[in-house]
Amino acid sequence: MNVRTCKQTIIVSMAVAALAACAPAKQPPTSQMALAQAAxxxxxxxxxxxxxPLELQASQNKVDAAKTAIAAKDYVKAEHLLEQAEVDAKLAEAKSGTAKTQKAVDELQKSIDILREEIQRKLPQ
Known part of the structure; x- marks a missing residue:
């Protein structure tokens, strides 16, 4: 390697190091944490x-694991865990809504059946 090539290599290496030092450091995913916790x-x-309960517990476990990852300054892992936690929580909420709706439908169907029985008893035979 000649002197000129060696100097160019050093200059390029220093430029890359300087750019890397200027790049913003990955920040803790605080907004993602807030979204996941709200979910x-x-x-x-x-x-x-x-x-x-399983989906809710999975979501909470992922939030807890994300807190551990944040403490270890593994912000990329924490961000992924928080995204998953938010999705799990939304699934739990949707399943709850579906279950509540199904319960209301079942109760309404029981009421309809009782009314039909009452009507049948009061009809002249």
Whole structure:
């Protein structure tokens, strides 16, 4: 390697190092944490603890794992876990809504059946 090539290599290496030093460091995913926690809270309020406990627990576990990853400064892993936690919480909320709706439909069907029986008894035979 001649002197000129060696100097160019050093200059390029220094430029790359300088650019890397200027690049913004990955920040903790605080907004994603807030979104995931809000989704967990919303699912809990929707009754997920009763109707979708596995999904709710999975979501909470991922939030907890994300907190651990943030403490270890593994922000990429934390961000992925928080995205998954938010999706799990939304699934839990949706399952809760579906279960509640199905329960209301079942109760309404029972009421309809009772009314039909009453009508049948009162009809002249």
């Amino acid at each position: 967990v809270d919303k699912a809990t309020a929707a009754g997920a603890y009763e109707y979708a």
